[in-house]
Each structure stands twice: as C-alpha cells, then as structure tokens.
Amino acid sequence: MGPQGRVTGITVRDVRFPTSLEQHGSDAMHRDPDYSAAYVEVRTDACGGLSGFGLTFTLGRGNEIVVCAVRAVSDLVVGEQLERIFEDFGSFYHRLANDGQLRWVGPEKGVIHLAVAAVLNALWDLWARLEGKPLWKLLSDMEPEQLVSCIDFSYITDALTRAEALEILRKGRVGREARESQLMESGFPAYTTSCAWLGYPDAELRQRCTEALQDGWTRFKVKVGSSLEDDERRCHIIRDVIGPDRTLMLDANQRWDVLEAVEWTQKLARFRPLWIEEPTSPDDVLGHKYISQALSALGIGVATGEQCQNRVVFKQLLQAKALQFCQVDTCRLGGIPEILAVLLMACKFQVPVCPHAGGVGLCELAQHISMFDFLSVSTSLENRVCEYVDHLHEHFVFPVRIHKAAYMPPMEPGYSTEMREDSLQDFEFPGGRVWRELASSGKHSVAAAVTEGGS
Ligand SMILES: C[C@H](O)[C@@H](O)CC(=O)C(=O)O
Numbered sequence: 001m002g003p004q005g006r007v008t009g010i011t012v013r014d015v016r017f018p019t020s021l022e023q024h025g026s027d028a029m030h031r032d033p034d035y036s037a038a039y040v041e042v043r044t045d046a047c048g049g050l051s052g053f054g055l056t057f058t059l060g061r062g063n064e065i066v067v068c069a070v071r072a073v074s075d076l077v078v079g080e081q082l083e084r085i086f087e088d089f090g091s092f093y094h095r096l097a098n099d100g101q102l103r104w105v106g107p108e109k110g111v112i113h114l115a116v117a118a119v120l121n122a123l124w125d126l127w128a129r130l131e132g133k134p135l136w137k138l139l140s141d142m143e144p145e146q147l148v149s150c151i152d153f154s155y156i157t158d159a160l161t162r163a164e165a166l167e168i169l170r171k172g173r174v175g176r177e178a179r180e181s182q183l184m185e186s187g188f189p190a191y192t193t194s195c196a197w198l199g200y201p202d203a204e205l206r207q208r209c210t211e212a213l214q215d216g217w218t219r220f221k222v223k224v225g226s227s228l229e230d231d232e233r234r235c236h237i238i239r240d241v242i243g244p245d246r247t248l249m250l251d252a253n254q255r256w257d258v259l260e261a262v263e264w265t266q267k268l269a270r271f272r273p274l275w276i277e278e279p280t281s282p283d284d285v286l287g288h289k290y291i292s293q294a295l296s297a298l299g300i301g302v303a304t305g306e307q308c309q310n311r312v313v314f315k316q317l318l319q320a321k322a323l324q325f326c327q328v329d330t331c332r333l334g335g336i337p338e339i340l341a342v343l344l345m346a347c348k349f350q351v352p353v354c355p356h357a358g359g360v361g362l363c364e365l366a367q368h369i370s371m372f373d374f375l376s377v378s379t380s381l382e383n384r385v386c387e388y389v390d391h392l393h394e395h396f397v398f399p400v401r402i403h404k405a406a407y408m409p410p411m412e413p414g415y416s417t418e419m420r421e422d423s424l425q426d427f428e429f430p431g432g433r434v435w436r437e438l439a440s441s442g443k444h445s446v447a448a449a450v451t452e453g454g455s
C-alpha cells in the first residue's frame with residue numbers, strides 16, 4: 001500500500017538574490033543575473049502534516065511569471081491522493097504536462113515546464129521524506145519496474161523502449177553495493193565554475209583560481225564568447241595558474257551562430273578545453289551536430305542541456321550524435337520522471353551525464369541525480385562530473401557538502417530542497433528585508449524600479 005493522505009495546499013514564493021551586484025553568475029548572454037527561485041511548498045495531511053519543498057531557477061526578472069504558472073499547475077495537484085500520485089508517477093506526470101488547456105502554453109517547454117519542475121521537485125522531496133531517505137537512495141533502492149513506471153515514454157519510444165529501460169536498470173543493479181560504498185567514501189567528482197564568471201576582473205579570476213587550486217579543485221570552467229581577445233587573455237591566466245594537465249571547460253551560453261562557434265572555439269583550442277558548452281541556440285540540434293563533427297579532431301566535445309527544453313530535444317541531440325556531454329538540469333526538465341528518461345537515453349547512447357548545477361539550489365538537487373546515475377544507470381565515473389558553484393548554499397537547511405572537490409552524499413531525507421525560513425523572509429521579492437534595503441539605498445535598479453512603481 002502506498003502513502004496515505006492527500007495534498008492539502010501548495011504555496012509558492014518569489015525569492016531573489018542580488019547576485020548581479022558582484023557579477024556572480026555572469027556570462028556572455030546573461031550579464032546581470034540575480035539568482036532566483038520560484039520556491040514551492042506542497043502541504044499534505046500525511047504523517048501529521050508533512051510538507052515537500054521544491055523550486056525552479058530563474059535569473060530575476062520574470063520570476064513572477066513562473067510563480068503565476070506554479071499557481072496554475074497547483075490547481076491540478078491540490079486535493080490529489082498521494083497514493084494515486086506515487087503508485088504510477090509516469091501517468092501522473094503525463095496528466096500534469098498534458099492538461100488539455102495548460103499545455104497550449106507549452107507543451108513541455110518554457111515557463112509552464114519550469115512550473116511543473118518546481119511542483120514535481122517538491123513532490124519528490126515529499127516522497128523521499130515519507131520514506132525517510134535522501135532522494136538518491138530512494139531512487140537507487142527502487143526496483144527497476146517501479147523506476148520505469150515513473151517515466152512518461154511519450155515521444156521517445158523510437159529511441160528508448162520500456163523493455164530497454166528495464167534492461168539498463170536491471171544491469172545497473174550489479175555491483176551497486178560496492179559503488180554505494182565508494183560514494184560514501186569518496187563522493188561524486190565535481191568541477192568548479194566559481195572562479196571565472198565573465199564579469200570578474202582578471203585579478204579576481206587569478207585569485208579565485210589560485211584559491212580553488214589550493215582547495216583541491218582540478219577541473220575549472222571559464223565563461224567565453226563576448227570578445228575573443230578577452231577569452232584568450234582569461235584562458236591564458238587560468239592555464240597559467242592551473243597548469244597544463246588540469247581540466248578546463250569553456251561555456252559560451254549560446255552566444256554564437258554555428259560557423260562562428262566552430263571558428264571561435266578553434267582559436268581557443270590551444271588552451272586544450274575538454275568541452276565547449278552551449279556554443280549556439282539550445283534548440284539547434286543539427287547545429288550542435290555540425291559543431292561536434294567540426295571540433296572532434298581537436299578533441300573538444302560539445303556539452304549542452306541547461307536550456308534543453310525536454311526529453312524530446314535530448315532524444316534528438318543523442319540520436320544525431322550532436323553532444324558529447326549531457327547536462328541535464330533538475331529545474332528545467334519536468335522533474336524526476338523526465339530526468340530518468342534522459343539518464344536512460346544517455347546511457348543507451350553512451351554519452352556521459354554531467355548535470356548543470358550552480359544557480360540557487362541547483363547543486364543541492366543535481367548531486368542526487370549524479371549519484372543515482374552512478375549507482376543505478378551508467379554505473380561509471382568515467383568522464384562524469386557534476387558542476388559546482390559556491391554561492392548561496394547557506395540559505396538551505398541541508399546545504400551540499402564538498403570534500404576534496406567531490407560532492408559527499410547527503411544523508412537527510414528528501415531532495416535537499418528546503419530553504420531556511422529566515423532566508424526566505426530576507427530575500428522574498430519585493431517585500432523582503434534585503435530588497436527593501438536595496439530599494440531605499442538605490443543600489444539595485446530592479447529594486448528601485450519596483451519601489452518607484454509602488455508595487
Ligand atoms: C546565468 C548563469 O549563471 C549561467 O551562466 C550558468 C551556466 O551557464 C553554467 O553554470 O553552466
């Protein structure tokens with residue numbers, strides 16, 4: 001028998017952090033991100049009133065639109081019996097993502113899909129809490145049949161059938177205990193993006209790389225794509241600090257057209273990057289294929305996924321051999337059901353999954369996905385690494401733990417998504433303490449504009 005109880009209510013809050021003030025998170029396309037979340041609490045009457053917490057990530061302006069979309073999606077969830085949700089999560093996902101009216105503002109893409117992600121993340125946090133396990137453990141303890149029942153196979157059966165998914169997961173059970181011990185001992189390998197945001201001056205870049213090296217980091221990602229001259233200078237600084245053998249990745253955040261992406265990356269090839277990330281539009285499957293082919297002789301792979309809309313676009317990228325590193329994003333895909341589909345397709349097409357993380361909360365969520373992938377799907381660490389960014393962890397009740405450049409497995413029940421109440425009160429937009437102070441000091445243009453507008 002599944003968990004008893006029902007969803008009694010869903011609340012959503014607009015939470016924003018003024019990261020743009022110090023250029024944290026800046027890249028060639030997003031110059032002034034204020035890391036933000038539409039933060040969801042799913043309330044239930046199970047176990048005396050247990051809640052699940054979830055979020056989706058945005059860059060500030062527009063977060064209010066996601067909040068509004070979460071309210072629309074919530075109407076379909078409040079009142080649902082938990083047993084009906086959890087006994088057949090694949091069908092529940094399908095109902096939510098294919099509501100006959102809401103799907104017109106998607107389908108399975110854009111703001112409405114971000115909203116679905118936030119609500120589903122909260123429901124999976126709830127499920128893991130109900131079972132008293134961290135999410136990675138809940139997933140890896142599930143029988144293959146149950147995991148497969150969580151997936152909506154619509155539109156992907158030409159690439160992955162139910163039977164193939166089952167076979168991968170059954171194979172994934174072999175040696176799982178040994179891999180879990182390895183995980184508990186050494187954690188899951190991470191790389192850092194914190195040193196080299198585009199807006200950091202050279203001195204800060206050098207200092208952050210030096211410190212990260214001292215802290216044991218061996219893999220570094222640098223933002224590129226705005227000016228070739230700047231990119232060459234910044235890559236030179238990083239290589240100078242990290243030496244010739246450590247790993248360097250480049251991230252262009254969709255800055256180029258296809259041919260431009262090839263030419264620009266070729267000019268940076270002497271810095272020996274492992275990958276070029278988001279070289280062009282995230283929707284351009286054939287463009288990614290062209291870039292992959294053009295760069296393969298240089299040993300540079302294409303990484304993408306943080307703005308890949310759904311499992312269908314991932315399917316095409318994999319079928320076309322258009323990506324060499326698959327960067328699933330826990331807050332853009334439709335929760336665990338869609339992430340499972342992508343992990344399994346990536347496994348079948350032998351492409352390593354290296355989740356996008358960072359932002360606010362993405363590291364907290366992504367660590368569970370990498371750990372489950374290692375334990376039960378890919379069963380390998382080869383070429384697999386999860387992104388890490390060192391901002392905003394202090395706002396979470398169970399922040400990530402990094403040891404020797406690796407994520408250590410979280411042991412608390414849930415998806416590590418719960419935020420601290422004092423942080424929520426300080427950073428809720430626009431009325432939280434920090435935003436009121438920023439508005440009155442005039443230090444932040446968005447805060448000031450809201451105050452002038454009187455909202
Ligand atoms: C705007 C975000 O910070 C983006 O630059 C993050 C990203 O591309 C990454 O972490 O990778």
Ligand SMILES: [Mg+2]
Pocket residue numbers: 251253277278306
């Ligand atoms: Mg990126």
